[in-house]
Amino acid sequence: MNGKKLISKTYLALILFILYAPIVFIAVFSFTEAKSLGNWTGFTLNLYKSLFTGATPSSASLIAALKSTLIVAVIASAISTFLGTLAAIGIYNLHGRRKTAIKLLNNIPMLNPDIITGVSLFLLFVFLHVSKGYVTVILAHITFCTPYVVLNVLPKLAQMNPNIYEAALDLGATPGQALRKVMIPQLSPGMISGFILAFTMSLDDFAVTYFTAGSSGLETLSTYIYADARKGGLTPELKPLMTIIFLVILAVLLFVNIRTFKKTKDKTV
Amino acid sequence: MNKENVIINIEHLSKSFGDKKVLDDINFYINRGEFITFLGPSGCGKTTMLRIIAGFLNADSGRVTMDGNDLNGVPPHKRPLNTVFQRYALFPHLDVYDNVAFGLKLKKMPDDEIATKVSKALKLVSMTDYEDRDVNSLSGGQQQRIAIARALVNQPKVLLLDEPLAALDLKMRKDMQIELKEMHEKLGITFIYVTHDQEEALTLSDTIVVMNEGKIQQIGTPTDIYNEPVNSFVADFIGESNILNGTMIEDRKVNFIGHDFDCVDEGFGENVPVDVVVRPEDIYILSNLDAAQFVGTVQTCIFKGVHYEMTVLTDEGFELMIQDYNSFEVGSKVGFLIKPNDIQVMKKERTCNTFEGEMTSEESVEILGVEFDCGVREGLEKGDKVKVEVDFNKIDLQDNLDEGETNGSISFILYKGNHYHITVRTEEGFKVYVDTNDIWDKNDIVGIKIAPADMRITKISE
Numbered sequence: 001m002n003g004k005k006l007i008s009k010t011y012l013a014l015i016l017f018i019l020y021a022p023i024v025f026i027a028v029f030s031f032t033e034a035k036s037l038g039n040w041t042g043f044t045l046n047l048y049k050s051l052f053t054g055a056t057p058s059s060a061s062l063i064a065a066l067k068s069t070l071i072v073a074v075i076a077s078a079i080s081t082f083l084g085t086l087a088a089i090g091i092y093n094l095h096g097r098r099k100t101a102i103k104l105l106n107n108i109p110m111l112n113p114d115i116i117t118g119v120s121l122f123l124l125f126v127f128l129h130v131s132k133g134y135v136t137v138i139l140a141h142i143t144f145c146t147p148y149v150v151l152n153v154l155p156k157l158a159q160m161n162p163n164i165y166e167a168a169l170d171l172g173a174t175p176g177q178a179l180r181k182v183m184i185p186q187l188s189p190g191m192i193s194g195f196i197l198a199f200t201m202s203l204d205d206f207a208v209t210y211f212t213a214g215s216s217g218l219e220t221l222s223t224y225i226y227a228d229a230r231k232g233g234l235t236p237e238l239k240p241l242m243t244i245i246f247l248v249i250l251a252v253l254l255f256v257n258i259r260t261f262k263k264t265k266d267k268t269v
Numbered sequence: 270m271n272k273e274n275v276i277i278n279i280e281h282l283s284k285s286f287g288d289k290k291v292l293d294d295i296n297f298y299i300n301r302g303e304f305i306t307f308l309g310p311s312g313c314g315k316t317t318m319l320r321i322i323a324g325f326l327n328a329d330s331g332r333v334t335m336d337g338n339d340l341n342g343v344p345p346h347k348r349p350l351n352t353v354f355q356r357y358a359l360f361p362h363l364d365v366y367d368n369v370a371f372g373l374k375l376k377k378m379p380d381d382e383i384a385t386k387v388s389k390a391l392k393l394v395s396m397t398d399y400e401d402r403d404v405n406s407l408s409g410g411q412q413q414r415i416a417i418a419r420a421l422v423n424q425p426k427v428l429l430l431d432e433p434l435a436a437l438d439l440k441m442r443k444d445m446q447i448e449l450k451e452m453h454e455k456l457g458i459t460f461i462y463v464t465h466d467q468e469e470a471l472t473l474s475d476t477i478v479v480m481n482e483g484k485i486q487q488i489g490t491p492t493d494i495y496n497e498p499v500n501s502f503v504a505d506f507i508g509e510s511n512i513l514n515g516t517m518i519e520d521r522k523v524n525f526i527g528h529d530f531d532c533v534d535e536g537f538g539e540n541v542p543v544d545v546v547v548r549p550e551d552i553y554i555l556s557n558l559d560a561a562q563f564v565g566t567v568q569t570c571i572f573k574g575v576h577y578e579m580t581v582l583t584d585e586g587f588e589l590m591i592q593d594y595n596s597f598e599v600g601s602k603v604g605f606l607i608k609p610n611d612i613q614v615m616k617k618e619r620t621c622n623t624f625e626g627e628m629t630s631e632e633s634v635e636i637l638g639v640e641f642d643c644g645v646r647e648g649l650e651k652g653d654k655v656k657v658e659v660d661f662n663k664i665d666l667q668d669n670l671d672e673g674e675t676n677g678s679i680s681f682i683l684y685k686g687n688h689y690h691i692t693v694r695t696e697e698g699f700k701v702y703v704d705t706n707d708i709w710d711k712n713d714i715v716g717i718k719i720a721p722a723d724m725r726i727t728k729i730s731e
Contacts, residue, residue: 161354161356161357161358163354163355163356163358164358164360166323166325166345166352166354166358167352167354167358167359167360168360168371169324169325169344169345169346170323170345170346170351170352170420171346171351171371171372171375171419171420171423172346172372172375172376172423173346173371173375174344174346175344177375181371182360185360185362186361186362
């Protein structure tokens with residue numbers, strides 16, 4: 001019994017170690033200045049300093065890439081959340097075969113390999129003579145983010161009392177007011193998780209961005225790192241940036257989990 | 270009909286979902302201050318009717334007027350009526366106060382006025398002190414009270430209630446029935462109530478509209494509906510009843526279960542087949558056989574709290590249900606009496622199946638959407654339009670679907686004392702009526718077979 005427990009605990013520890021070792025590795029080496037990874041030349045915060053001040057040319061272009069990544073991610077996930085919520089409400093009100101068909105159509109872009117989405121959007125934009133840049137990248141990101149929002153909002157609709165919207169109308173709300181005052185508050189947990197998912201999908205997308213940004217000079221983090229790695233040697237400031245992104249995500253996850261934990265506890269009391 | 274007093278008028282209302290006709294040419298009116306109930310089994314169209322009045326659905330044809338104004342095209346938020354939904358439909362993100370205040374806030378009423386009205390409404394439903402409570406923490410009954418307060422606070426002219434008590438347990442339902450009735454009397458507004466529970470309808474309503482398959486079967490007061498059902502559907506749906514085949518011999522004389530009885534009905538004609546309804550509590554059961562109109566044997570006897578419910582088999586072979594305060598031993602020989610005014614005689618809707626069809630050859634006819642073999646028919650040829658009559662007991666229902674010419678599902682079963690009268694709805698939507706001794710269940714799928722010799726075929730001259 002005890003031996004079994006030991007094995008299972010060791011196994012778990014091993015898995016966790018494999019999962020988190022690379023991140024921990026980067027985090028640790030973000031506090032030293034050595035150019036090549038794995039060389040410890042003493043503790044320093046210089047990389048963080050140069051990341052925030054943009055002192056070196058490489059850190060300045062890294063900051064620029066980060067900025068455009070965030071611009072794309074925020075705009076794309078906001079628009080996706082809006083479109084996805086409306087689409088989910090529409091799908092929810094369909095019936096039978098049409099509902100199944102539209103749900104399937106919604107799932108295909110998520111399963112479709114990014115490279116195919118990227119190339120086909122690239123060809124579409126060429127065909128339509130849309131010049132590459134923020135517009136094409138954001139449109140492309142909306143395309144692959146929206147299905148995730150739909151997928152997050154649909155269950156919330158299913159949980160909702162089907163008469164709630166009608167009840168609002170019945171009490172004198174216009175369809176718009178009913179949507180704002182009754183539907184949106186009910187759907188907001190799904191919309192928020194959809195937004196977060198869309199945001200992270202947009203944040204680390206490479207293939208689609210690579211094809212839709214073209215030669216416009218627009219670089220997001222992923223395309224910047226790719227180009228950087230090809231030139232040989234990663235920008236050292238990447239290490240503190242990765243660490244910060246990881247910590248931010250960790251903080252958001254902890255916040256969300258603690259909140260839901262508290263809520264369920266409140267309900268049982 | 271006093272026009273002054275009518276608040277809602279419904280004319281020629283029809284609605285279909287796909288091929289299914291849910292409402293079929295509905296006409297009636299609702300008086301101001303009336304407590305009216307739509308009563309019927311599930312799928313009879315009662316909820317659809319309520320949703321059309323509320324404005325959540327549009328009718329295919331016909332119109333609804335309120336105080337003389339056509340409601341067609343008026344969106345729900347502009348109609349001067351409010352709804353209490355079956356599953357409460359409270360807004361879970363708002364507390365009790367904000368739920369009740371929802372409609373008033375939309376009207377941009379001053380806050381202090383809202384506060385007064387909300388507390389008055391909560392008092393009406395005995396939910397004072399609950400203002401700050403989260404609606405999810407309330408019991409089903411409490412949630413329903415809040416839903417009623419939320420609707421009434423807007424002072425609607427008409428309150429619509431869609432099976433509001435269906436989700437509550439029996440004891441709570443009984444209490445709420447009494448409270449609803451009191452609220453209706455106190456407020457004096459019109460209540461339109463939808464339920465499938467006949468007891469609830471009888472308890473609450475001023476007027477009951479009995480519906481089945483999209484059609485109004487009967488409109489009347491609870492006593493009218495109970496004592497004088499117009500057809501066997503109403504008699505069967507409302508309360509317990511013995512429904513039997515009979516013959517009106519002459520005015521005030523009817524024959525059923527093999528005996529002649531005095532009754533109070535007139536004007537049916539002589540020797541006309543009729544349906545007879547006798548309520549179980551209206552058959553007097555006695556141990557003295559000499560004084561009885563007819564005799565039989567007790568088969569079962571169950572104590573029901575206030576009375577005993579017995580099934581008896583008459584010497585002529587009819588099974589009857591009887592309710593009496595006294596119990597009689599199973600197997601004992603007993604006598605029965607029925608008073609003339611406890612016999613309700615109803616005109617038969619039909620005495621045999623009548624199908625319209627067309628000859629497809631000299632020995633086959635198309636009816637019910639399929640071809641039936643009918644044997645060689647002299648004088649009829651291919652293409653002739655014909656009327657085919659088949660007696661109820663000449664239609665053969667088969668377990669094995671392949672043996673039937675067409676299939677159908679059993680939609681209604683009526684026990685007639687010594688046989689079952691079954692309505693079968695075919696896939697194409699035709700209705701076939703069958704008398705049988707076999708026991709079937711509702712929604713069973715059966716094959717339908719008719720022997721060629723049992724078809725009476727007559728040509729329809731154009």
